[in-house]
Amino acid sequence: MLRQTFRTSIRPMTTAHLAQTMTLLALSNQELQQKIESELASNPALELSEEIRCPNCHRILPARGVCPICGTPKNISSEEPIVFISPRSDFSPVSDRVGNHEEMPDHDWISVNESLPEYVLKQIATELAVEDRALAAHILNSLDEDGLLRVSSIEIARYHFVPVERVHQVIRQIQRADPLGVGSPSPQEALLVQLEILSENHPVPYKSKEAITEGMELLSRYAYAELGRLLKISAAEAENIANFISENLNPYPGRSHWGESASPSEMAQVYYDADIIINRLNSFPHTPLIVEIIAPYAGSLRVNPLFREALLNAPSDKSEHWQSDLESASLLIKCLQQRNQALVRLMQRLVILQRNFILEGDASLIPITRAQLAIELDVHESTISRAVAGKAVQLPNRRIIPLSKLFDRSLHIRTALLQIIENEASPLSDTQIAEILEKQGFSVARRTVAKYRAIEGVLPARMRRPQCTTNKELTRG
DNA sequence: CTATGGCACGGATT
DNA sequence: AATCCGTGCCATAG
Numbered sequence: 001m002l003r004q005t006f007r008t009s010i011r012p013m014t015t016a017h018l019a020q021t022m023t024l025l026a027l028s029n030q031e032l033q034q035k036i037e038s039e040l041a042s043n044p045a046l047e048l049s050e051e052i053r054c055p056n057c058h059r060i061l062p063a064r065g066v067c068p069i070c071g072t073p074k075n076i077s078s079e080e081p082i083v084f085i086s087p088r089s090d091f092s093p094v095s096d097r098v099g100n101h102e103e104m105p106d107h108d109w110i111s112v113n114e115s116l117p118e119y120v121l122k123q124i125a126t127e128l129a130v131e132d133r134a135l136a137a138h139i140l141n142s143l144d145e146d147g148l149l150r151v152s153s154i155e156i157a158r159y160h161f162v163p164v165e166r167v168h169q170v171i172r173q174i175q176r177a178d179p180l181g182v183g184s185p186s187p188q189e190a191l192l193v194q195l196e197i198l199s200e201n202h203p204v205p206y207k208s209k210e211a212i213t214e215g216m217e218l219l220s221r222y223a224y225a226e227l228g229r230l231l232k233i234s235a236a237e238a239e240n241i242a243n244f245i246s247e248n249l250n251p252y253p254g255r256s257h258w259g260e261s262a263s264p265s266e267m268a269q270v271y272y273d274a275d276i277i278i279n280r281l282n283s284f285p286h287t288p289l290i291v292e293i294i295a296p297y298a299g300s301l302r303v304n305p306l307f308r309e310a311l312l313n314a315p316s317d318k319s320e321h322w323q324s325d326l327e328s329a330s331l332l333i334k335c336l337q338q339r340n341q342a343l344v345r346l347m348q349r350l351v352i353l354q355r356n357f358i359l360e361g362d363a364s365l366i367p368i369t370r371a372q373l374a375i376e377l378d379v380h381e382s383t384i385s386r387a388v389a390g391k392a393v394q395l396p397n398r399r400i401i402p403l404s405k406l407f408d409r410s411l412h413i414r415t416a417l418l419q420i421i422e423n424e425a426s427p428l429s430d431t432q433i434a435e436i437l438e439k440q441g442f443s444v445a446r447r448t449v450a451k452y453r454a455i456e457g458v459l460p461a462r463m464r465r466p467q468c469t470t471n472k473e474l475t476r477g
Numbered sequence: 478c479t480a481t482g483g484c485a486c487g488g489a490t491t
Numbered sequence: 492a493a494t495c496c497g498t499g500c501c502a503t504a505g
Contacts, residue, residue, distance in 0.1 A: 234482090236482095369489085369490065369491090370490075370491065371489090371490070371491080381490085381491070382491080384491090385490095385491055389491095407490095409489095409490090409495095409496075410496085410497090429479085429480060429481090430480070430481070431479090431480080444497080444498095445497070445498050445499080446480095446481095446498090447481090447482095447497075447498055447499070447500095448496090448497055448498070450480095450481065450482070451496085451497075451498090454482090460480075460481060460482090461480075461481095462480075462481090462505080
């Protein structure tokens with residue numbers, strides 16, 4: 001199960017080797033891509049080869065082909081995840097690559113190269129009145145790359161000679177389609193739509209709606225204290241709202257995700273692309289998970305053979321230079337493979353451990369520490385830390401979360417806590433909640449309950465009375 | 478007097 | 492070595 005021998009470690013690893021692998025490991029695919037591109041530009045020994053090799057087993061592939069060995073899932077029924085490295089370049093739907101298994105339901109496979117308009121149109125096609133089709137098509141084709149509708153609805157209405165309200169109706173339908181909030185005229189409205197839909201099934205932090213409607217500008221500046229004053233809540237709650245929004249909502253529906261936890265001092269890194277994509281093969285309960293590790297240029301990078309030849313009869317003044325170019329090129333390639341292989345091993349294990357979380361959501365998250373995993377995989381802790389840092393993973397439900405969320409120590413307790421509060425008849429005090437949690441097997445101190453409440457943005461018992469704070473849509477039906 | 482939030486300490490994690 | 496997290500103690504609000 002654990003194929004721990006690196007097939008690439010033919011030569012002993014030098015310290016430079018190791019160091020560079022570590023550096024590469026810490027990069028997200030976006031950064032990696034830049035790194036490789038700059039390397040390609042500056043190092044003549046490095047080139048993109050025509051023949052593409054399977055990034056997993058390094059066999060040479062037929063043009064645009066699928067590796068016959070690695071591309072075919074071996075054990076469909078097992079719960080072992082299928083982890084593979086995927087070069088970003090051509091984004092054919094995974095289904096094409098993973099063999100051709102007849103019974104694969106279409107809707108589970110959202111091909112990434114399908115255009116956004118098409119993708120949305122497919123979803124709303126059935127509920128869309130026929131006469132609204134042209135309208136919908138027009139709207140969808142006017143989306144900008146962020147998935148927002150930057151042309152005014154009046155313009156569209158005039159063009160089609162229909163009342164503006166009808167345009168709005170169609171927009172509303174579109175907004176509820178999969179990249180939630182797509183077709184909104186502004187990031188703000190996109191957030192509102194997402195929040196509203198999310199709140200139908202999940203508790204959302206108190207006053208997050210107000211934060212968006214009234215404090216959008218403050219939100220984007222991370223001005224938590226100010227935001228708190230505006231909404232008459234504490235700065236911590238304000239910050240929590242901001243975190244909630246950045247973790248669960250996306251002001252640019254056309255992109256995959258917005259920033260992660262946003263503290264102003266830290267580099268507020270923004271995830272638009274996942275580094276790792278997890279899908280399920282089908283909707284059967286015991287389906288294996290498909291884990292796709294995005295590795296830019298994987299399999300198509302190599303040392304230029306012509307350059308190698310040229311080195312043999314290089315002019316003496318250049319030969320040293322060239323030699324070092326060549327070495328650094330092959331080092332880079334080797335390190336890249338190791339990086340990717342390390343990621344494969346990491347995900348292989350991680351996905352098994354967190355399978356339930358991936359499929360079922362927050363409540364099923366098992367608290368794992370990086371250190372534990374490091375021991376299991378027999379690597380240094382820092383290796384895991386680097387590999388996890390700054391990466392984003394897309395779950396089967398198309399949410400993109402930071403990879404570090406899979407190492408959250410208290411998420412499952414927090415969701416249990418949210419459940420309790422959601423189902424409470426009358427507001428429970430922290431002490432009572434602590435007792436209930438104790439019975440459920442989570443022994444936490446009363447003080448900690450308070451902390452979790454704060455994190456989740458739930459107000460203290462006393463303040464929860466008049467209106468349900470966690471979701472205003474109490475009247476669900 | 479009870480329920481909570483703040484501060485700070487110690488141990489775990491990174 | 493730096494940071495994060497759970498918790499205890501204490502002040503404060505209701």
